[in-house]
Amino acid sequence: MTLAHPQFDSDGALRHFLDLDGVSRETLTTILDTAEGFAPIGERKVRTVPLLRGRTVANLFFENSTRTRTAFELAAKRLSADVLNIDLVSSSTAKGESLLDTLRVLESLQCDMFIVRHSQSGAARFIAQHIAPGIAVVNGGDGQHAHPTQGLLDMFTIRRHKGDFSQLTVVLIGDIRHSRVARSDLAALKILGAGEVRVVGPRTLVPADAEALGARFVPRLDDALQGADVIMGLRLQRERMNGAKVPSSAEFFRHFGLSAERLSLAKPDAIVMHPGPTNRGVEIAGDVADGKQSVILEQVTAGLAVRMAVMSMVLGSHTSNRVESHQAPGVGP
């Protein structure tokens, strides 16, 4: 009666990559290990491998994005896939065509994989439930729900610097409530068994039931930073800083901004992360973003290897399953 998660095939292999629900530590670790294998390719002169030669990957972006789209595009190209960027923000969906009608048209373009970015939570899962067999869906961010490749690239970066997750104290600062990145980071940290995960921010930006996300709410940033190994800032959307959820960006920075002085409360070797784009002087001081503890640009680079790993694994699992019918339950004629 409960709907099965569409991202796994009958053998438990990933046929889509939508969120981290039900993803085992083993699978997650395999993705990170695979990404480690891909990482050196970026250092070479010839930065492509032929794994996805002849396959077509389409970026379906129903919401504006430059960074994520570019990272997926480059990752797909490094795997030798053909890449199609389809800007759906200003196209037929805006003219009232339903999401499903748009999908039917795009299916007819004979792609192997859709990278989907959409403003509504659950959109990637909805698309995966309704897509024709043979097309894999990778979630490039759905509403406030999930951004799983970002979550994984964050884990990849943490693992490179810190190794064992069980000993780590990780702090997420700021807009947890509206952040798909925070949800995927928290889900991944839970799967990997992170020692202690704290969230800090004003109550307008932190859900009352933060423990549902596997984190402990700490009201004050100074307390939250004590003994931290990993500090993750989150982007505060501009429309939320002007009195809606936070009275002003200046007040936010005074109480929840990561300054050099505050950073000194964490462990001396703590790393500073941010999914970008950063608002300097809002979530993070410029000197901290550029400082030696910052790994913000490493995160961007890690995003390539992690997305190569996800795309190759998902399409690899698809090869054997693409003829199987997988009509979603409850979606009969």
Add this chain to the structure above:
Amino acid sequence: MSNTLTLPGFTDLYARMREPGPSRRGTLASESRAALAAGFTRVCAAPDTNPATDSTATVELVQHHADASNGAKVLPMAALTVGLQGERLTELATLKHLGCVAASQADESFADTRLLYDAMAYAASFDFPLIMRARDARLGINGCAHEGPVATRLGLHGIPSAAETIPLARLLELLRETGGRLHVTRLSTARAVDMIAEARNAGLAVTADVGISHLYFTEGDIDGFDARFASAVPFRSSADRDALRRGVRDGIIDAICSDHAPLDTDASLAPFPQVEPGLSVFDRFIGLWLALPEYCGIPSNRALDAVSAAPENILGLSPTNDTIEVTTDSISDAWLSHGRNSPLATAAVLPDGTPLPGCVRGYRLEDGRRQNLW
């Protein structure tokens, strides 16, 4: 041993018949017929039709089409404000005279407390029952699920419990001043049940109902973005659901309604936040009703009262002479409502796998019509 029960016809305090409106969602003919399969021989039709049931012309159209249908008797509810916009009162006395059994703001919120005060006072002067949902739309803005751990995890905008309790407090405080007959429909929170009990202890004439689905489902059922459980009145925590069950058992919640909301398939083919909320309930109502004693701990005499004498009293109707015949050893495969938007549509089983018992086999209406449904 006989497995057939003969029961009085049920009265539904809140259902959407969708006419006038797009017929692919439902017509008075299709939904009044489906109501009979639920055991209802009288159904209060919600005024959130398109256009809203806010004028004599629309009420007459509803009555005319309902009379031509071979189904449950349709009791139109009048929109409390023109177009349900919450700005101008409708001709309540005229609409009552025409045959409307109550007035309602449907699922629309009421922003203007002064106008609400006047609406309640005006309705009271004609002894016209108000069937009101307690909803602060602004507090639950963009919300599509109970504000709780599941919505938090899925990244869905939540509808806090206070979006029900604050407007409920407002209704109760106004009732204290205006008098009249206030019925609060489709409660969803434990706190609201307590508030109704407190108000009644304080001597206020307030009654309440709950949609039958809310005695079964919780926020957990939407996990995985299961749009079959998208409901305008959100499914809340299991503690809330248990309080609703106790509220019915103890009679604090007088009645159980269907909250029937048939939709066409397209309405649910979208990501969860963009799905139009609502469950088509009629075709599974009797199964859910029969399961109340065992599954929800509501004694069968209270369960019967909650769909017969209690709603009749709330509306000021005389007891019905309609009867229905319910069988408890088979269920029907037919689906009469135009809306198949139900988690129980493909199989008549509850989320935990419990099969729903029984179906309505036939009915005898007091106008002499008697028929087997199957």
